[in-house]
Amino acid sequence: AQSVAQPEDQVNVAEGNPLTVKCTYSVSGNPYLFWYVQYPNRGLQFLLKYITGDNLVKGSYGFEAEFNKSQTSFHLKKPSALVSDSALYFCAIESPSSGSARQLTFGSGTQLTVLP
């Protein structure tokens, strides 16, 4: 079975500072990893994904994430946070080797607040 953990329910960061939202996973085989963002009363929007290749993945709105196989992590990062980045962030995993290959397993979400 696969699982995703987002160890922090809440992350606060000052505007202009770098931000990190953490994600670790457990899966057999090589995973596909995703980050989504959700603004209040909206659906989830795709930010970026790791499928294969370069461990550093760049996505929308200046976000990036690094796939670290040895630490089973896929942390979301941004060099300089904006107040408008304040939202709920979800990490998700899909394992091509799993029986239910069509599903994503989502983490519990991390609320990011960027303080002006």
Place this chain on the structure above:
Amino acid sequence: DVKVTQSSRYLVKRTGEKVFLECVQDMDHENMFWYRQDPGLGLRLIYFSYDVKMKEKGDIPEGYSVSREKKERFSLILESASTNQTSMYLCASSTVRLHYEQYFGPGTRLTVT
């Protein structure tokens, strides 16, 4: 531009009513999903479908049913709504062509009184 639409943004129903939530995608995706989202519980998968007329139970199917008669449309049915089904309902679709990246609709906030 890819698009997943849901029939209502906000819905208020009474206990015991039959409720239909509809989701339509225009991307020719083979997979469609229904989730509910509650504070502190994240996203929980109710049902999903990988083809027309095919469905599989997710983590919390009790009290719900689904229908997929056409590839682009996936309906969630609450046979007899209860107050504990008050929630945000999210529909999504995906395709193997995009490594199962899911595209989400805007959500339906359902209140059962």
